[in-house]
Amino acid sequence: MSESSIETRSVVIERELAHPPEKIWRALTQPHLIEQWLMQNDFALVVERRFTLRGDWGSVDCQVLSVEPNRRLSYTWDAMGLESVVTWTLTPTGAGTHLRMEQSGFRPDQQQAYQGATFGWQRFFAALDETLARID
Amino acid sequence: MDTSVSFLPASDVFRVLADSTRRSLFERLAVEGELTVAALTGGAGVSQPAVSQHMATLRGVGLVAERRAGRNTLYRVDPQGLRPLVDWLGHYAVFWRDRFDALEGLLKEMDE
Numbered sequence: 001m002s003e004s005s006i007e008t009r010s011v012v013i014e015r016e017l018a019h020p021p022e023k024i025w026r027a028l029t030q031p032h033l034i035e036q037w038l039m040q041n042d043f044a045l046v047v048e049r050r051f052t053l054r055g056d057w058g059s060v061d062c063q064v065l066s067v068e069p070n071r072r073l074s075y076t077w078d079a080m081g082l083e084s085v086v087t088w089t090l091t092p093t094g095a096g097t098h099l100r101m102e103q104s105g106f107r108p109d110q111q112q113a114y115q116g117a118t119f120g121w122q123r124f125f126a127a128l129d130e131t132l133a134r135i136d
Numbered sequence: 137m138d139t140s141v142s143f144l145p146a147s148d149v150f151r152v153l154a155d156s157t158r159r160s161l162f163e164r165l166a167v168e169g170e171l172t173v174a175a176l177t178g179g180a181g182v183s184q185p186a187v188s189q190h191m192a193t194l195r196g197v198g199l200v201a202e203r204r205a206g207r208n209t210l211y212r213v214d215p216q217g218l219r220p221l222v223d224w225l226g227h228y229a230v231f232w233r234d235r236f237d238a239l240e241g242l243l244k245e246m247d248e
Contacts, residue, residue, distance in 0.1 A: 011225050013232045019243045027242055037238035101232055106225055 010104040021070045021090040021097045028073055028088055051075075062086075077103060149197045149217065157182055158190045162199060162213065170203070170210040 017024060027033045029045045039053040039060070047067055053060040060079040067073055074087035084105035091098040153159050161176055173191060177184045191211050194200035199217035203210045 009225055011228045011232060013229070013236055015236055015240070017240060017243065023243060023246060024239075027239060027246065033242065033246070037242045038235055099236075101236070103228055103232065106228075 008104060009106040010102050011106070012100065012102045014098065014100045016093065016096065017099050018096040021092050024090055024097050024099060025070045025073075082106070149199065152193055152197050152199065155190075157186075158194060161187065161190050162194060165200060165211060166213045170212045172208045172210055174208075176211070 027037065029043070031041055031043045034041050034043055039055045041051055041053045043051045043053075043062075045064070045067060047064050050061070050063045053062060060077055062078070063076045065074045065076060065085065070090060072087070072089050074085060077084045077086045082105075084103050087102045087104070089100040089102075091100070153162065157180065161180060164176060165171060173184055173187050176191075177187045180187055182190075191200060191202070194217075195202060195211075197217065198214055200211050201214040203212070
């Protein structure tokens with residue numbers, strides 16, 4: 001327990017999936033599959049390997065931290081001032097797999113940087129809209 | 137999807153907490169409960185008027201509430217003021233729930 005109210009926080013999503021861990025592991029670690037549910041990427045299942053996730057809104061800088069095949073995967077997730085860690089945990093159940101995602105490391109002082117970056121993109125898109133409107 | 141718009145009211149709160157002196161004062165209130173400016177000044181490394189000013193700033197964004205007790209004003213953390221933090225996390229919570237839906241859809245299409 002931390003004594004401070006200003007601590008890092010996490011987002012946790014958990015779901016029971018009717019699929020075996022091995023199959024979910026493939027979806028989490030094969031670039032062409034990752035692209036279908038998350039983002040375009042140059043992921044490689046190698047510890048310390050850096051990779052980038054690219055979305056419509058920008059990119060996320062990542063680095064593989066740890067790999068336990070079919071059980072656990074974690075990588076850094078740095079985007080727009082946020083420096084966080086995403087950890088996937090796969091636990092076999094009778095009916096399939098319990099999948100848990102924890103994104104940890106949210107700090108209040110990063111929120112400001114994050115918002116700054118978001119504002120930046122909003123300004124960019126606003127400017128783009130204006131430019132396109134003038135072309136007509 | 138333009139969920140960033142919902143963050144705008146939060147920016148003031150985080151600008152206020154970005155100041156390390158102010159943040160440490162806020163943390164002391166969070167840990168120690170109600171305190172006067174005089175009590176907060178001890179160990180803060182800044183003058184009493186500066187602490188008063190920080191309290192006014194924190195109060196301005198709803199992070200701190202005050203209560204009069206005789207000649208003293210007692211300051212305490214207002215937990216509602218931290219709600220924007222939840223919104224920030226909420227942004228990623230929504231993002232990951234959507235990604236989980238997409239992942240589940242993909243798994244149904246994949247071979248075993």
